[in-house]
Amino acid sequence: MRHMLDITDWSIEEINALMDQADEIIARPDDYADAMRRKKLASLFYEPSTRTRLSFEAAMIELGGHVLGFSDAGSSSASKGESVSDTVRTVGCYADIIAMRHPKEGAPTVAAQFSPVPVINAGDGGHNHPTQTLADLLTIRREKGRVDRLVVGMCGDLQFGRTVHSLMSAMSRYPEVSFVLISPEELKIPGYLRESMRRQGVPLMEVEKLEDVIPALDILYMTRVQRERFFNEADYVRLKDSYILDPDKMTLARKDLTVLHPLPRVNEISHAVDNDPRACYFKQVLNGKYMRMALILKLLEATK
Amino acid sequence: MNIDGIQNGYVIDHIHAGKAMLIYHYLGLDRLDCSVAIIKNAKSQRMGRKDIIKIDELIPIDLEILGYIDPHVTVNIIRDGERIDKKHLALPERVVNVIRCKNPRCITQIEQDIEHVFVLADRDKGTYRCLYCEVAHRNEEKP
Ligand SMILES: [Zn+2]
Numbered sequence: 001m002r003h004m005l006d007i008t009d010w011s012i013e014e015i016n017a018l019m020d021q022a023d024e025i026i027a028r029p030d031d032y033a034d035a036m037r038r039k040k041l042a043s044l045f046y047e048p049s050t051r052t053r054l055s056f057e058a059a060m061i062e063l064g065g066h067v068l069g070f071s072d073a074g075s076s077s078a079s080k081g082e083s084v085s086d087t088v089r090t091v092g093c094y095a096d097i098i099a100m101r102h103p104k105e106g107a108p109t110v111a112a113q114f115s116p117v118p119v120i121n122a123g124d125g126g127h128n129h130p131t132q133t134l135a136d137l138l139t140i141r142r143e144k145g146r147v148d149r150l151v152v153g154m155c156g157d158l159q160f161g162r163t164v165h166s167l168m169s170a171m172s173r174y175p176e177v178s179f180v181l182i183s184p185e186e187l188k189i190p191g192y193l194r195e196s197m198r199r200q201g202v203p204l205m206e207v208e209k210l211e212d213v214i215p216a217l218d219i220l221y222m223t224r225v226q227r228e229r230f231f232n233e234a235d236y237v238r239l240k241d242s243y244i245l246d247p248d249k250m251t252l253a254r255k256d257l258t259v260l261h262p263l264p265r266v267n268e269i270s271h272a273v274d275n276d277p278r279a280c281y282f283k284q285v286l287n288g289k290y291m292r293m294a295l296i297l298k299l300l301e302a303t304k
Numbered sequence: 305m306n307i308d309g310i311q312n313g314y315v316i317d318h319i320h321a322g323k324a325m326l327i328y329h330y331l332g333l334d335r336l337d338c339s340v341a342i343i344k345n346a347k348s349q350r351m352g353r354k355d356i357i358k359i360d361e362l363i364p365i366d367l368e369i370l371g372y373i374d375p376h377v378t379v380n381i382i383r384d385g386e387r388i389d390k391k392h393l394a395l396p397e398r399v400v401n402v403i404r405c406k407n408p409r410c411i412t413q414i415e416q417d418i419e420h421v422f423v424l425a426d427r428d429k430g431t432y433r434c435l436y437c438e439v440a441h442r443n444e445e446k447p
Contacts, residue, residue: 083415104411106436110418125409127437192440 002299003112003119007130007170015170019138021294022287029062035297036065042095043069044087045122046102051263052122052131055285056099059292068095085114092116097300100124118299120292126162132262133166134295135288139280140171140219142287143258148174155182155210156223156243156268158189163262164223165193172196178203180213184239186231209242214253220245222261224268246270250278260284309358313338314365315380315387316357321345323374324355330369330402333359368396375430397424399432403441410437 004010010018025032041060045053048071057067069091084102088111091098099120100108105127112119123129141147152171154164158181168189171177179197181189181204188194188206197204207213214220225243230236245259250273261269261281273279319327324342327333333340338361348354362383370377371393381389399422405412412420412434421435432441 083417084411085415085418102411103409104414105407105409105439106434107411107415109436110411110415113418124411125437127409 001118003108003115003121004130004295004299005108005112005119005121006128007133007166012173015134015137018134018291018294018298019141021297022138022290023142025290025293032063032293032297034064036060036063036300039063039065039096039300040094041065041067041069041296042091042098043067043071043122044091044098044100044102045069045071046073046100046107048072049101049123051285052101053099055131055289056120056122056292059289059296062289063293063296065096065296069099084110087111088115088119097296120295120299126160128166129162130166131288131292131295132163133170134291135284136163136167136221136260136262137170138287138291139260139284140258142283143280144218147171147177149176150218151178151180151216152219152221153180153182153210153213153217154189154221154223155245156225157187157229158183158223159187160229161223164221165189167221168193168197172200172202179205180217181206182208182210182213182243184208184225184230184235186235187225187229208239210245211242211249211252214249214257217253217257220253220257220259222259222265222268224266244268244270245273247272247276250276253278309339309341310360310382311385312362313358313360313382314362315382316359316370317354317378317380318348318351319355319357319377320374321351321353321355324357327357327370327373327377330373331365333357336361336363338363367391367393368399369402371396372399372402395424395427395430398422398435403432405434405437405439405441407434407437407439410434410439412436 043053043056053071060067084107088098092115095117097118098115099122100111101122102124105125107124108119108121121128121130137147158164168179222245227236257278259279263281324344328342341358343356345353346356372395375393375395377393379391380387400419403422404420422432422441423435425431425433
């Protein structure tokens with residue numbers, strides 16, 4: 001049985017097929033309106049994440065299926081100390097597929113070992129969040145027409161940003177992708193990821209300021225830099241504006257730049273950018289739902 | 305090599321000096337009735353100093369754990385006073401229930417009754433990662 005725990009468990013051929021499926025759903029939604037009729041998705045959210053949960057639930061409903069589950073650990077058996085393994089064995093008796101969000105890293109991997117039905121990782125602590133990456137990839141492909149031969153800027157907190165790590169791991173497998181990493185010194189990507197890029201021969205450039213490199217980018221993936229993460233106040237004051245995307249910086253960028261953000265944002269993209277046609281972060285939300293639909297279809301087709 | 309005194313059993317040779325007691329512990333040799341000899345800081349041409357363990361019985365030995373603790377050891381199998389086999393070890397692909405994940409955010413910290421699995425991520429560096437959270441277990445902490 002197949003699960004979606006980590007994006008790198010899936011080959012690029014399989015990911016491309018998921019994107020083809022999502023494109024197909026977008027083109028002909030009515031053809032899929034009953035695809036999951038009488039099927040049930042259990043959304044087991046051990047911590048609240050309203051956006052992700054609603055995206056999964058909307059995806060299942062648009063396929064003609066139903067949803068059940070819980071939206072935080074307090075209202076679930078977890079608060080009575082039930083293990084993940086017992087919970088999924090129980091829920092697997094009712095549901096056809098499980099989407100799990102858990103604050104502990106690796107919880108969906110445990111779930112997959114015991115579950116009688118496919119498990120989708122809907123975010124496990126700071127570790128993985130593969131359906132966000134699927135949304136990112138589909139948005140890139142729909143905007144650019146390809147996932148290869150791109151210069152991808154990653155901006156903000158690159159040390160703790162799991163969506164950044166996951167997107168880099170996924171995109172590095174496509175030919176001629178290079179990354180421009182824009183972050184303060186203390187928030188650079190972790191060493192293992194840099195080493196993995198080096199082994200694959202993926203070009204990396206690391207800089208401190210967005211304005212220095214924005215003209216070269218095809219994709220700009222923004223993330224938030226939290227003030228607490230800086231070691232010293234002087235650096236924070238010197239650099240904080242470099243990590244805020246505003247209309248001035250957008251004038252330096254290419255006409256066909258694609259701006260992405262995993263959302264929610266705080267102030268790292270100014271609202272004045274929202275109406276710029278290059279701002280694609282709300283399309284990304286919509287594409288996330290379509291990729292979750294494609295994934296549910298794929299995983300349940302594989303169990304037939 | 306010197307296998308004197310062993311009729312049927314093992315001579316675990318080329319142990320990194322100082323690791324013999326760790327191996328003694330992890331192979332459960334303290335629970336054996338047969339004679340076990342530990343030689344510490346023996347002179348070695350190749351290694352300078354090494355430890356050796358001799359076990360006077362052909363007990364089942366977990367070569368995976370042994371390979372994990374010290375991939376450079378050789379295991380000589382002795383039968384009727386003769387060496388009948390010599391095994392070179394390597395780092396195993398997986399180690400199960402030998403080390404525990406130290407990442408406080410890992411599911412293994414709260415989930416009961418699951419196997420603690422580490423997967424070899426880099427053979428050259430000897431790096432293992434937790435199957436669940438993928439945090440690396442550093443070699444100097446081992447096991
Ligand atoms: Zn772990």
